[in-house]
Amino acid sequence: MTNVKVERRRRSRVSQGDIFRDVECIEYAVEKKGIIEVSKIVFPLVVVLTQDCDLAQDNGNRAKEFQNATLLSVLVAPLYNAEQLFRGEHLSDLDLKTEPISKNKTPGATLMKNERPRYHFIDFPTDVPLVASIADFKHYFSAHVTYLESVRKKQFVCRLSDLYREDLSQRFSAYLSRIGLP
Amino acid sequence: MSDLFKSDYVTSSGTSAQPPAPPATSSVPPSTASQKVMLDPAALGVEATRYGLGKPARVVIKGKITRD
Numbered sequence: 001m002t003n004v005k006v007e008r009r010r011r012s013r014v015s016q017g018d019i020f021r022d023v024e025c026i027e028y029a030v031e032k033k034g035i036i037e038v039s040k041i042v043f044p045l046v047v048v049l050t051q052d053c054d055l056a057q058d059n060g061n062r063a064k065e066f067q068n069a070t071l072l073s074v075l076v077a078p079l080y081n082a083e084q085l086f087r088g089e090h091l092s093d094l095d096l097k098t099e100p101i102s103k104n105k106t107p108g109a110t111l112m113k114n115e116r117p118r119y120h121f122i123d124f125p126t127d128v129p130l131v132a133s134i135a136d137f138k139h140y141f142s143a144h145v146t147y148l149e150s151v152r153k154k155q156f157v158c159r160l161s162d163l164y165r166e167d168l169s170q171r172f173s174a175y176l177s178r179i180g181l182p
Numbered sequence: 183m184s185d186l187f188k189s190d191y192v193t194s195s196g197t198s199a200q201p202p203a204p205p206a207t208s209s210v211p212p213s214t215a216s217q218k219v220m221l222d223p224a225a226l227g228v229e230a231t232r233y234g235l236g237k238p239a240r241v242v243i244k245g246k247i248t249r250d
Binding site for chain 1: 241
């Protein structure tokens with residue numbers, strides 16, 4: 001059962017809550033003896049977490065005399081296929097195995113109710129071409145602003161509606177600022 | 183302008199690989215001998231492509247740098 005609303009139309013800039021497909025994250029780039037080696041991870045889906053006011057100011061700032069509000073990078077979190085994550089297989093192509101989570105028991109139920117701080121479960125409406133997905137806040141990474149701008153037209157999928165993107169943003173902030181007590 | 187960078191896609195295991203594949207399409211169940219079922223995605227209102235089916239994948243690119 002869907003728990004979000006989305007907007008399908010692309011805006012004129014990158015916005016918070018935007019969902020992009022096939023986004024690259026550079027692991028490393030090394031040069032040795034004239035040979036360059038670049039390793040990157042391609043994520044099928046990511047969601048933009050950076051505050052929308054920062055993105056708006058960055059977009060309007062570049063042509064000005066002073067670029068005070070320019071962003072260097074945008075924070076995104078990967079969206080994993082929910083079924084694969086529950087089976088612990090969503091990172092198998094990266095040679096990583098995670099503990100399965102039983103959907104029908106308490107751990108899975110609390111995750112799907114967005115009561116687990118690390119994860120954000122999104123069940124998209126049926127008219128949206130996205131499978132049920134889970135954002136993993138622990139795996140957030142940054143993508144350069146110009147890179148996202150360059151892929152925006154072809155790889156934008158949809159955007160979470162205002163209230164739902166703020167829910168995502170607030171949960172991410174809470175996760176990031178959590179205090180681990182001994 | 184000369185090419186400054188020539189590359190081949192190489193997977194982490196060292197074998198050649200294609201760049202990331204396009205999104206998977208939904209599969210239509212095959213018809214059986216006793217029952218023929220024709221499913222028209224358009225009639226069902228289902229888009230042919232659904233994103234997010236795949237998993238994150240690592241791509242390693244190696245190339246020789248040429249400098250002018």
